[in-house]
Amino acid sequence: MSDGYSHNQIVHIVQEYPKEYGISIQLGQMFKDEFDIELPIEEIVIITMFLIKDEEDTEGHPVLLYIFHGKGVATSLRDVTNTLTHTNNVYAYDLCLEKDSATALQEIKALVQRIDDGQGIVVIYDMGSIKTMLDTISEETDIKIRYIYFPITLLGLDVARKCAQETDLEYVYHTTMREMKTMLRMNDSRKEIIITLCHTGEGGAFQLKQYIDQYSNLGFKTVPLAISKREELISQVMALKKIYRIHCFVGSYDPKLMGIPFVSMTKVFENKPEDIDKILMFEPIQSKQLDYSAVYSFLEEQFKCISISKLKSILPSIIDELEIIYSLSADQKVGLFVHIACLLENLKQGVCKQACKDADTILEDYPEDFKVVSKVLKPLEKAFKVIIDDNQMAAIIMILNKL
Incomplete structure (x- = not known):
């Protein structure tokens, strides 16, 4: 197997695909428990490669869904949009006036699950309880849904009533425009x-x-x-x-x-x-390779007791060591870095934060992790002259194991 994957390739696979690697480790443990066969890391990596899906299979795109009251309204908009854009990524649900809300909820939910391509759905809707139904569906299915409120039906009802009651065209037009602006502005006044x-x-x-x-x-x-x-x-x-x-x-x-x-x-x-x-605001920007300089700059302004220069000399290597052991993602690394830095500042200030509620259970269930983490963090305790107690160790173990 030594002619297979290089050390750098193994490290890359472990870092880029921690979930798949973790499953492969579990499978390797099952082999050891059941057959007393210990798989080398190269074999674990090969199993990981089988579990990794092609990016083309998982990327997907958001899709558009029209939901409007009335027979054929949403369907007609879907057909026109698909015809003009040649994208075929637009769907429709006609909310018939006689349909009860429970039936509509189930039908919209089934449609949402069918059309989602893995990146969520943009819904353009007209009125009523549609947003409430979509909130429920998003929570139950874990599918991202974004809403665009377009109250064309309410607008038409309002104008039709005014036209029946008034004789002045300008009055109907200007009062409608004013009310529409107010309605759109007040649709959701929450901060x-x-x-x-x-x-x-x-x-x-x-x-x-x-x-x-x-x-x-x-x-x-x-x-x-x-x-x-x-x-x-x-x-x-x-x-x-x-x-x-x-x-x-x-x-x-x-x-x-x-x-x-x-x-x-x-x-x-x-x-x-x-x-x-x-x-x-989710606008595209050109990201650079992760470093801790922005974190240092900000923490330097916030911290009173911890020396940032000392932090620079010690903490990154400790995070790197934990990354190798626990296959941490970039998000976990930064999260753990900030957590430990804040922990040190709090310890130096003598600030007692709320204890980890499940500390005893975690320390009982993860004794090996406790030994490993305690050993890795020893240089940090020495350098900053602090003691990281069992509660704080349990919190770090939670982060490392995504508990």
């Missing part, structure tokens, strides 16, 4: 927010909030959430959704909730601070 995320309470989410608040000019309110349990995160997001419109999540992991867009922490820090608004 828009960004939610920053990290797994634990050591400050990653808060530092991301600070970074966005400092450099962004979009005026979004930012809400930091440091939550590890998915059920608790869903509860918090649902509560926020009642008050605000959630523009996106920003963090070290994508929670894949309710079709809300995600911006990775890596994307934020691998670009210049002045690009933050383009990133948050």
Whole structure:
């Protein structure tokens, strides 16, 4: 097998395809448990290669769906759009007036699942409870849906009534235009927010909030959430959704909730601070190779006790060591880097953050990880003269194992 994959090729595969590599490791463990055969890393990598799908098979494109009230309205728009664009990526659902909402919900859900190409759906709709139904469908199916409200039917109803009651053409036209502007502006008057995320309470989410608040000019309110349990995160997001419109999540992991867009922490820090608004508005920018310079610059402004120069000399090599052991993605690396940096600052300040709720269970279930992480972090404890306790170790183990 030594003539197969080079060391660099193996490292590349492990870094680029951590999910597939992790499954292959599990399969290798099954071989060892069942047949007492230990597969070498080259064999594990070969199995990984079988699990990797072609990018062409997984890329996909967003699609357009018209949903309008009335018989044949959406269908006609679909046919015209497909004919003129020659794309054949436009779909339709005619919401008949006599159809009950429960039946419509199930039919739209089945249609959404059928037409999704892996990159989500843009829906143009006219009125009623369509958006509420689509919110439910997105949450149940994990399919991203974006809405464009186009109240043509409501507009037509309003103009028809006015024409029946009034004799002055200009009055009908100008009052309608004024009301339409008001209606579009007030359709969703909730303030828009960004939610920053990290797994634990050591400050990653808060530092991301600070970074966005400092450099962004979009005026979004930012809400930091440091939550590890998915059920608790869903509860918090649902509560926020009642008050605000959630523009996106920003963090070290994508929670894949309710079709809300995600911006990775890596994307934020691998670009210049002045690009933050383009990133948050999903505008294309030319990214550069990840380094920690933007992270250092920002943390230097925030930290009071930790020496950034000392951090530069020690922490990257520790993250690299953990990356090799745990096959970390770029997002995990940056997330872990910020987490540990904030942890050190808090320890030096004597700030006690909320303990990891499942620390005992994690330490009991992952004893080997505890040994490995403790050993890797020893130079860090020595250099900064701090002690990382079991609760904090458990939080780091959670991040490394994506718990």
